[in-house]
Each structure stands twice: as C-alpha cells, then as structure tokens.
Amino acid sequence: MSRARRLSAGLLVAGLLLMAGPASGAGSWVGRAPGVTLGTPGRVATAEPITPPPGLRPGRITTVSWRFRVPAGLPGLDAWLCHPRRCLELPAARGRSEALRGLPAREPLTLRFRLPPGTRRGAVPFTGLQVIVNYRETQNAK
Template sequence: MRQSGRRVSAWLSGAVGLTLGLSLLAGLPAYAAGGSWVATLPHQSVPASDAPLRDRPLEKSGQIGDGKITRVHWSFAVEGADVPLRAWLCQGSLCVPLPASSGSTTRFQGHSVADELRFRFWYPSTHGATGRVSITRGQVIVDYDA
C-alpha cells in the first residue's frame, strides 16, 4: 500500500508541475515562424561614371511566401578601385547607403519580403575614378518573420 501511495504522490507532483508549466507558457506572446533567403550577386564590372548604376533585382533562393523583413545582411568584394566605390541596397524607393563592403541593417524592417531588392553601385568619375572595378563574392541574406 505504501508503494502505491508514493506512485500516486509522484504522479500528482508531475501532473501539477506539467499543468503549472503549460499555464506559464500560455501567458507568453506567440512568435510567428520566420526564415531567411539568400541571393548571390554574380560577378560584375562597374565602369567609372557620372551617376550610380542600378543593378537587376536579386534572385531569391527558393519559394518565398508572405512575410516582413527583420534584418538584411550583405557582403561583396571590390577589386581594382583607385577611389572608393559607393554602394546602396534598395527596395522600391528606399535606398540604404552601405558604409562598408559587409554589414547588416534593420532599415528594411517591416517591408514585404516579396518585394525586390537590388544593389546600386557608383564608381564616381566625378571624384577621379577611371576604368572599371570588379564586384565579386556578393551576397545578401534576408531574415524575415512569416
């Protein structure tokens, strides 16, 4: 009889703990599932010019549903520049200046993950740039909430 009393007591303790744990979890806010998509920028040559060049939209990796951007990460390498290359990442009319060849931003936070992103580069001949620069190893990672 004593054994079965201990088992009942242990079972009740476990059930009370589980009930308490679930009730605490029920009070937490629900978070939407999210994801990321990655785009690779093909190697490209940017000539010295008087105005920024607009690149084609980045191709998303895989099927992307609806969602809101939380953070965007970028990276690229510049070869052959004799003056600094200027770069932006754009979505619609919002163009964010990129202060370095790699980094991340929350400036697109809340924007649709389905809308196009594109790089914009300028190798300013007005600042003494000559010839062309090469952009290599370009990549964008977009984090989003569904």
C-alpha cells in the same frame, strides 16, 4: 515522477514555447547576383535583381544582411541595397540593417554602386554579391 514535478516541467516547457513564439512565423532567404564592373566615375551600376525563392509565403522584412567584394584601397565608394520601395545606403562591403524593416519580403532587391567623380582607376569589379533577408510571416503582405 511526482505530479507536482510533472506540472512544473509542463509549465516550464509551455513558458519556453511562449517566449520562443511560433516556429512557422519567421524565416529567411539568401540570394546572390552576378558581379558588376564599374568603369566610369559618377555613373551608377546596378546588379541584376536578387529575387526571393519561388513560393515564399507573405512576410515583412525584419533585417537584411549584405556582402560584396571590391578591390582593396578603393576610395569613396557609394553603395546601396534597394527594395522597390526604398534604398538603404551601405556604409561598408558587409553589414546588417533594420532600415528595410516592414517592407514586403517577397520583392526583389538590387545592389547599386558608384565610383565618386574624379576617381582615377580602370575597371573596378564588384563580386560576391549576396543578401540575406530575415522576415516575419504575415497574412496580408504583398
């Protein structure tokens, strides 16, 4: 390979590495919680905290994804994904958001649910509770 081609190839690789950013600067973690059952309309049920894995390096949330299963035909459910500093109202049983961007990624998250007052239904199970936290590593995130 000629010197000019080697130089061009090297510059191309360097440019791609610069665009990609540092590989160790980003990460994600997945957490699950046992299901919860709602029986009383108007009351909030809080699932067990979903905690990050031990030894997670300091970082700030970039996006969160969530999912849970609820029986079909349930009208007017209220649901939130909560960080100790802020809650995000969930518009659906599955989704992704940047609303918690910048908050510490090493904090536990909780899912909360409420049946609206006047809902006429027996016990309602919420199962398959899962979150995925994408984050960017930092030097001083707590």
